[in-house]
Amino acid sequence: AQSVAQPEDQVNVAEGNPLTVKCTYSVSGNPYLFWYVQYPNRGLQFLLKYITGDNLVKGSYGFEAEFNKSQTSFHLKKPSALVSDSALYFCAVRDESSGNTGKLIFGQGTTLQVKP
Amino acid sequence: KAGVTQTPRYLIKTRGQQVTLSCSPISGHRSVSWYQQTPGQGLQFLFEYFSETQRNKGNFPGRFSGRQFSNSRSEMNVSTLELGDSALYLCASREGTGWKEQFFGPGTRLTVL
Numbered sequence A: 001a002q003s004v005a006q007p008e009d010q011v012n013v014a015e016g017n018p019l020t021v022k023c024t025y026s027v028s029g030n031p032y033l034f035w036y037v038q039y040p041n042r043g044l045q046f047l048l049k050y051i052t053g054d055n056l057v058k059g060s061y062g063f064e065a066e067f068n069k070s071q072t073s074f075h076l077k078k079p080s081a082l083v084s085d086s087a088l089y090f091c092a093v094r095d096e097s098s099g100n101t102g103k104l105i106f107g108q109g110t111t112l113q114v115k116p
Numbered sequence B: 001k002a003g004v005t006q007t008p009r010y011l012i013k014t015r016g017q018q019v020t021l022s023c024s025p026i027s028g029h030r031s032v033s034w035y036q037q038t039p040g041q042g043l044q045f046l047f048e049y050f051s052e053t054q055r056n057k058g059n060f061p062g063r064f065s066g067r068q069f070s071n072s073r074s075e076m077n078v079s080t081l082e083l084g085d086s087a088l089y090l091c092a093s094r095e096g097t098g099w100k101e102q103f104f105g106p107g108t109r110l111t112v113l
Helices: none
Strands: A003-005 A010-014 A019-021 A024-026 A033-038 A044-050 A056-058 A064-068 A073-078 A087-094 A104-106 A110-115 B005-007 B010-013 B019-024 B031-038 B042-050 B053-057 B064-068 B074-078 B087-094 B108-112
Touching: A003 A087, A003 A104, A010 A019, A019 A110, A024 A073, A033 A064, A033 A073, A044 A056, A044 A064, A044 A073, A073 A087, A104 B042, B005 B087, B010 B019, B019 B087, B019 B108, B031 B074, B042 B064, B042 B074, B074 B087
Parallel strands: A010 A110, B010 B108
Antiparallel strands: A003 A024, A019 A073, A033 A044, A033 A087, A056 A064, A064 A073, A087 A104, A087 A110, B005 B019, B019 B074, B031 B042, B031 B087, B042 B053, B064 B074, B087 B108
16 A cells, blocks of 8 residues: 655754655655645645655745655655744645546654754 | 635634535636545545536535536535534645646635524
């Protein structure tokens, strides 16, 4: 069965330091991976995706993610965290069993807290 | 382009009632998906509609239903509400061909008393 795991419920970093939010996945075929961010009382905002190609994917707001097939990971990174990055982050994988439908399987989410 | 819009933003109902939530996708997007978000279960897929046809359905009881109109707007309905249906209901749209990312609306916060 396909799944996504975000092993950390919360990540704390100081402003200006690099941040990493971890994600591992389990699929039988080629993964289509996504990161979304959710601010309080808001919907999800798309950050970036990996479909194929370069393992380092650049996205919105200075975020990037590194696809590692051997470790089945897709960690979200940013070189220098901002207080405004504090939010709930979700990793997701396309449900490959559903063909070309829009079904995403989400991780449980990681709360990022950036302290000034 | 305007983003995905959902109405109403907040809703309070009592057990046994039914509710209808509405979603207007981004212009040109033909696919609309619905998700339920709760603290305990996280984000769970409800169903997806494309060109007025349900293309996929999640593991939810038959009380949860939806439909899509010819202008791609979608509604979801929950009948005989239960306390456990309290959640944030998110709608997402995408172009529907190829594999493109989904864009989410702000959600409808449903509280069942």
